[in-house]
Amino acid sequence: MLTFIVRRTLYMLPLLLVVSLISFMLIEIMPGDYLTKMKTNPFVTQQTIAEMAKRYGLDQPPLVRYWYWFKGILTRGDFGTSFETRRPVFYTLFEGGRLMWTFIVSLTTMFVTWAIAIPLGIYSATHKYKLSDHTLTFFGFLGLSFPAFFFALVLLWLLVGVFHVGQHGLGIGGLFDNRFIDAPWSFAKLGNFLWHIWPAWLVIGTIGMAGLLRYMRASLLDTLSLQYIQTARAKGLSERIVIYKHAVRNAINPLVSLLGLSLPNLVSGSLIAATILNLPTVERAFFSSLTAQDDYVIMGALLFFSLFLLIGNLVADILLAWVDPRIRYN
Amino acid sequence: MKRLIVILAALTAILMIPVAVSAQGYDKQPADAVIVPLGVAGTDYAALEPGVRGGTVYVGTISNPKKWNAVTAHETSTTQYTNIMQPGLVNLNPITAGYDPELAKSWEVSDENKVITFKLRQGLKWSDGTPFTADDVVFSFMDLYLNEDVETDTRDVLQLPDGNFPVVEKVDDYTVKVVCSVAFRPILNSMTANILPKHKLEQFVHKLHPEVAADAFNQVWGLDTNPKDLVGMGAFMVESYTPDLNVVMKRNPYYYHYDPKGTQLPYLDKYVVLTVASQDVLLLKYQNGEIDCFAPRPQDIPILKPEEKQKNLTVLVNKEMPGFGTTWVVLNWDTQDTKYRELFRNLKFRQALAHLFDKDTMIRNLFNGLAVPQWSPVSYLSPYYAGREKYAGPVTEKNAVVFPYDLEKAAALLDEIGLKDTNGDGYRDFADGTPVEIELNTNAGNTTREGACLIIADDAKKVNLKVTTAFIDFNVLVNRLMGQEDYKAIYLGLTGGTEPHSGANVYMSTGGLHAWHYSAATGDITEVEKRVDELTNLAAAEFDLDKVFEYYKEYQIILSQDLGFLYTINQAFVYSYYNRIGNAQVASPNATPSGNNGLTMDFIFRKS
Known part of the structure; x- marks a missing residue:
């Protein structure tokens, strides 16, 4: 197992290298560069723009720039500097606790999603083809097919336009009401945080809910049709014990690997919702670097997301082996 | 839910600390x-x-x-x-x-x-x-x-x-x-x-x-x-x-x-x-x-206006106060196709196009009425705006150079320069029979610009002039505008300010943003461009503001008549605040x- 993990970790390095090269080329294919917007500013002369291009190395061919960037990582561990902020890329991406907030938002959302989807999936499987099963499936898919940005906007509109939360001194979007943003932590601040985070749970959670519910349902149905379940029932065990002790425990195995696979989603899965709900996440910093064509920040973010994707896959494999003794990697 | 809100509100109210007034730095004023x-x-x-x-x-x-x-x-x-x-x-x-x-x-x-x-x-x-x-x-x-x-x-x-x-x-x-x-x-x-x-x-x-x-x-x-x-x-x-x-x-x-x-x-x-x-x-x-306080978009006004009384807020709409900057259509006088180059350099063609701009419809449909027609390279708010009587005087628009929306006039001008439908496809052709087709570009995603382009193309169709629209990435558009890629027509805007000299980079023949005619910098200069260069230099060296105004008045009038940029409309200033x-x-x-x-x-x- 240990050799497996070591080998997989080593494989990541060439993969990340390829990812970085492809990302860099894709960024190059995008028309224009960081300075293009400035060109239409009548107050700025072409000479100044040319000087800036030189300062930022944007006058060099892409492969040369890639090489300098790559050399910087190897020799100095330097992933480059943001054109916009003149600060290191990971500072620009993670400043102000963005990384922490990204994880808090994602992990709590994931927890809420699982805590709701798994029981509903079990219920759905045990009430197969009944009206309640169909209803759950219908709403699950409705949530899946509802665009997140629209759902988020409608939700905020309902809070403002219908429930008039402002009259009760409550704000929408972001992590806190205005007066709490810079205040030290307190129970009131925590309460206010919960008030601001539940729309994120609802909007981001709804997207994953349907899939998870259907996975759980299908997996449990598969298990319920196996012979040992029949045996358990034949022994005269109560239906509760048959389902929860014998069926669900086995049926949930494949879902555990889903947990690993959802790791990359933790850092890169909720851009749109984060934008509308105004959450300070890494994706938003990534998005603004994309709109500004802040090349090295884009590169840094893509590498960061790729790393999580690879780690997520690895964790999924490990988890699967751990929960299912039949699986061995050699 | 409601109870939770009340509890939370109560909790937060308790924790609110009265804002202390900070000390003044100076001993005395x-x-x-x-x-x-x-x-x-x-x-x-x-x-x-x-x-x-x-x-x-x-x-x-x-x-x-x-x-x-x-x-x-x-x-x-x-x-x-x-x-x-x-x-x-x-x-x-x-x-x-x-x-x-x-x-x-x-x-x-x-x-x-x-x-x-x-x-x-x-x-x-x-x-x-x-x-x-x-x-x-x-x-x-x-x-x-x-x-x-x-x-x-x-x-x-x-x-x-x-x-x-x-x-x-x-x-x-x-x-x-x-x-x-x-x-x-x-x-x-x-x-x-x-x-x-x-x-x-x-x-x-x-x-x-x-x-x-x-x-x-x-x-x-x-x-x-x-x-x-x-x-x-x-x-x-x-x-x-x-x-x-x-x-x-x-x-x-x-x-x-x-x-x-x-x-x-x-x-x-x-x-x-x-x-x-x-x-x-x-x-x-x-x-x-x-x-x-909030700077709404034009589409937000119909939402906010009905809430004015109930929420005790003010929606400020000032048509006398359009923002700085210009919005225009530019034709590429240096385009590679010599037929179009000749056409775009023909003042009568540019006049015909200017008469096709239905600015009222643009203002009504794209800006909910919250915009004004624009004719001058200098911002309305500038004291040098030629719509004024004198330096910093009231706006009377006596000197405005206006090409009113007039399809007949546009058609007559197009006839006059020999653009007629010779192959019977319903669209005008060059004298040698090749069809005229002008692609109007703007940046994809800017809905008001896209809308304005569609309105122009639609009106052009009414006089049998084929104008197509293509909405492209902003950066590609900029490369075109900078003359790095060929194009025929672009709809775009530039920022501006109170000082007209800030437009020198655009309107002087040697300017890096002299978008319609970059070849002017290498000697292919027109009489109007020469005069604009002269006036820019005269106005820059003059400190008597009344004289500066006169220079800029002529500058604005000849630039607008020459239609290097065909100006369209400018959004009115809107602002909203709680009372x-x-x-x-x-x-x-x-x-x-x-x-x-x-x-x-x-x-x-x-x-x-």
Whole structure:
């Protein structure tokens, strides 16, 4: 197992290298560069723009720039500097606790999603083809097919336009009401945080809910049709014990690997919702670097997301082996 | 749910601490303090009222600041803070847009208009208590803006027509001299450049301290700087910054503006800018009462207007106050196809096209009526706008060059230049029978520009002229506009300001943005372009503003008649604020020291 993990970790390095090269080329294919917007500013002369291009190395061919960037990582561990902020890329991406907030938002959302989807999936499987099963499936898919940005906007509109939360001194979007943003932590601040985070749970959670519910349902149905379940029932065990002790425990195995696979989603899965709900996440910093064509920040973010994707896959494999003794990697 | 809300509200109410009024920095009002004559009859500020001290005003913005360095900043997401923190020698009057003395008390022009001597206000202090002197001014210009090591686009507006830069010299502690090699009136406009504290920043300037790297200053005052280290003389200083959430600004206890009652400005204790990534959510936050003042989009007005009474807010729509900048269609006189090149260079064709612009429909359909037709390269708000009677006079539009929407006239002009449908496909062709087809480009995603293009194409069809539309990536569009890629027609806009010379880069034949005719720079120059160059130089060297107005009047009239840019419409200024905020009614694009989108931060206050 240990050799497996070591080998997989080593494989990541060439993969990340390829990812970085492809990302860099894709960024190059995008028309224009960081300075293009400035060109239409009548107050700025072409000479100044040319000087800036030189300062930022944007006058060099892409492969040369890639090489300098790559050399910087190897020799100095330097992933480059943001054109916009003149600060290191990971500072620009993670400043102000963005990384922490990204994880808090994602992990709590994931927890809420699982805590709701798994029981509903079990219920759905045990009430197969009944009206309640169909209803759950219908709403699950409705949530899946509802665009997140629209759902988020409608939700905020309902809070403002219908429930008039402002009259009760409550704000929408972001992590806190205005007066709490810079205040030290307190129970009131925590309460206010919960008030601001539940729309994120609802909007981001709804997207994953349907899939998870259907996975759980299908997996449990598969298990319920196996012979040992029949045996358990034949022994005269109560239906509760048959389902929860014998069926669900086995049926949930494949879902555990889903947990690993959802790791990359933790850092890169909720851009749109984060934008509308105004959450300070890494994706938003990534998005603004994309709109500004802040090349090295884009590169840094893509590498960061790729790393999580690879780690997520690895964790999924490990988890699967751990929960299912039949699986061995050699 | 409701109970939860009530409990939460109660909890938060208990924890709210009354805002303490911070101490004033000066022992007594400095002798050279600026008195803003709020409510004093006969002044620009007569319609306003003296306010009360204390409180916080919340506004919203779309993007995070990029740094706190006013010199190296390139974008308004940063300068909306730095311009409040660091004023310049002169400033625009927020009501009239004329020049007001700011850090300078007065100025005098001498030596054939080549020397401007500024007398500085005495007794002023930086926000850390250090006295302000001429050294700070000389440092800002000579060691920052005019220092080749420093990355700044302010250097461009300081450049004189002969390529030199002015020299800023200290005469005594409270007098500086700006010496130019040629007389250049727009230099006064550049004196709005932010003045920075020498005592804080000289240690990062390679020229003064060779031990630091040449690039050192460009990194200074980044977002990781402790706000306590930021020093300025403006109304507010940054107190804290939380990425993606807010920027909190705190009143500067050493600010030198006072109201006529002797109350030190600004009135507010704090000014908080919330970062809200989406315009739609910004509107919701405003409706929810979380932000006090808001610059709505045209489509937001029908939503806000009905709420005015119920929510006690004001929606300010001022058609007499379109924003700065121009919006236009440009035809590429240098396009590769010689037939089109000839066609676009034909004034009658350009006139025909101008007569096809149904500006009323554009205004009604795209801007909910909240826009005005535009005809001049100079912004409506500029005192040099040729729609005025005289310098800074009232707008009468007597001199306006207008091409009214007139399909018959357009058709007649097209007939006259020989564009007729010869192959019977319903569209006009060149004399040799090849079909005329003009692709009009604008940037994809800008719905008002896309809409305007469609309206133009639709009207062109009515006179059998084939205009197609293609909406492309902004950066590709810019490359085309810069002449790096071929194109036929583009719909786009440019920013502008009160000083018409800021358009020199566009309208002079050698300008880097002379978008319709780059070949003018290499000798292919028209009579109109020659005259525009002459007038630009005459106006730049002249200090008698009435004469400058006359030069710019001719400049605007001939440029508009020549139709290098075919101007379309300009959005009217709209602003909205809750009536609990005082003196917000003068929000305008001129506002200085400017809060978000048009608020003058000096004198707005929270009514108790």
